[in-house]
Amino acid sequence: MTESNKPSLEVCLSPALLHLFDVKNSIVVIIDVLRATSTICTALYNGAAKVIPVATVEECVNIGRAIDGITAGERDGKVAEGLVHGNSPFEYPREFIENKTLVLTTTNGTKLLHMAKDAIQIITGSFPNISAVCDYLIAQNQNVILGCAAWKDRVNMEDTLFAGAVVNRIREHFDVNCDSAIAAETLYESAKTDIHQFMKQASHYKRLAKYGLEKDITYCLTPDGANILPIFKDGALVGV
């Protein structure tokens, strides 16, 4: 708690900066907008029993086999060899994913999640579940770190924008004494009237658009399409 008697709200723009934050005494929100944390909330919203995030394709294959789960993950825009599904949220409608366990390999998001393991609580956020994330954070009255998964540790636009959108919504409940949080919020304020257009400058947009994934991008940037709260418990994300 800070002098204001409100908990702190901070933004960590890259996993390579997480050591600068007091993870142990905070709730950490893992943010990987394109597309891991968008797909995670979508699968859970559509009734998945849980989502197990893993770092490598090998781990994904092994765990998927052991628990009869749906293995998913991409490398260079294609389903990774040995896995069955991709990273798109559209691959996980209710009729497919309900009551199943998704074993998802993502590099950036999973790495950050494991780095944050000592947090009070880990949740995941993206635009499709922004309201669930904000409502939860306000209700907890704990310090919060919005952790951007970034791209190979490089700060990225979409995760920063989502962090800024959350700051914008919940700041009155927190003490915001973090330049990254103020910068992210200002960026979001500049972008919000046409966030899709704004994102066209971003490196990840260019990467995904090359694979024909504009529809994914639009979904991942749109609020509340899958408004559920994924909480990390016993190695898996479950919907609350």
Added chain:
Amino acid sequence: MTESNKPSLEVCLSPALLHLFDVKNSIVVIIDVLRATSTICTALYNGAAKVIPVATVEECVNIGRAIDGITAGERDGKVAEGLVHGNSPFEYPREFIENKTLVLTTTNGTKLLHMAKDAIQIITGSFPNISAVCDYLIAQNQNVILGCAAWKDRVNMEDTLFAGAVVNRIREHFDVNCDSAIAAETLYESAKTDIHQFMKQASHYKRLAKYGLEKDITYCLTPDGANILPIFKDGALVGV
């Protein structure tokens, strides 16, 4: 060089991210707006022979004694024990600093400078010498990394704003495929109509204002008050 045949322009928001950039093939601009790189250009503009940046107070004392230099540096807003002058640009008018060597200890800026030692060239930038920096970068036609010194590795507002201001001025001459650069420029665009007011939210502003240094802050955020180019050569910054 990139596909566009223009050199790249990137922004590194913290020394803790510098390893992600191709320092060896770039000009690196060290940015420590409050106040190291503002004071450096001011001293050189006012005729200092050179500025030797050092990491510790001890080193500052020893080098100062060896070369009969002006030793300067602060800890917690006061001149550090054993040194003679502080970090304020106003301590270095022409009648005092002309033809002398300033030995300056700063933690964040010096650290980054040493980390960037393999760069094609190292220069320093802040608002007081923004035009000299931009003119130089355009003329070189080399890849550029705008390196923010930050605050103990945490991203800060003032260095990010300066990086954004440079991107805003020179981007047409470069290939800007870096989300940090686009974010910094957008932030600068939001702040530029009243950058002093905008900075009042920043953590460093609050720290310095506590010490009564608003006048320093205003100077450090104002363009072209000391429009000279500090270039790092043989362990010292000299004015060009």
